[in-house]
Amino acid sequence: MDTIPIQMPDGTTIAVRLFAGREAAPVVVIFPGLGVPGGFYDPVAEALVAHGFNAAIGELRGQGDSRPRPGADSSYGYQELASVDYPATFEVVRERFPDSTPYLLGHSMGGQLGVMYAARARGKLGGLILVASGSPYHRGHGMVRGAALLAGSAAMSVTANVAGFWPGDRLDVGGFGRQSKVLIGDWSRFARTGTIEPTGADIDYEERIGRLTLPVLSISMEDDDLAPRQAIKNLVAKLPRADLTTWHQPEPLGHNGWIRSPEGTVGRIVEWLRDRA
Secondary structure, X not given: OEEEEEEOOOOOEEEEEEEOOOOOOOEEEEEOOOOOOHHHHHHHHHHHHHXXXXXXXXXXXXXXXXXXXXXXXXXXXXXXHHHHHHHHHHHHHHHHOOOOOEEEEEEOHHHXXXXXXXHHOOOOOOEEEEEOXXXXXXXXXXXXXXXXXXXXXXXXXXXXXXXXXXXXXXXXXXXXXXXXXXXXXXXXXXXXXOOOOOOOXXXXXXXXXXXXXXXXXXXXXXXXXXXXXXHHHHHHOOOOOOEEEEEEEOOOOOOOHHHHOOHHHHHHHHHHHHOOO
């Protein structure tokens, strides 16, 4: 495994972890969920390599091996991650695996951002793999949890704006960790409205996502309170023209358990990839 650091325009450093498999085989580029370090996904990458694929793991800005940690001067959100960080990660991946078709695997928020990146990079991906990645829209989370999500998302946005950042290292709400106030504001807006309208957007993401025709594998997880099946459906409903395959992981692994026990989930991903190779 090789780790390549990337310096972003604002001085932030993110890292890409590269795992070589069979030459010219597809490369699966994994993006983490919010608050989850990229290195946590090593078992997923290693399982893909064991099946003959290449793999890479990106990092969400401000977490994992990324530096510095979010603070009052952090002004990045969904827009910067989808339009700057994801393209920079794929540039490194394409240099390392020039003959490999790239597939984006996004977990949780990593999948939401992956859908946005796909809308910007039409024709550059073999497909999208969305694992436990749903819309945070409160109406997809049941009456009780949805009401709490609606109120909580607004409170988190207010708190982040007052503090200058989301102090997730002190307020352990949702396991988000310390985050940029803009990122939390974008997520909160998505939770309240159900639409992807990030701060500083330079395109109409909803319209562009609706025109995507690439293959998509959407995986829901048993016992996943953070991304229940309706939330998963609400996200993929934004992709009416995509070649959509859905699968439910019946093992009770919850939102993150599949990462440390990846065999069944990776097996289904590999089956889907081989159908397209």
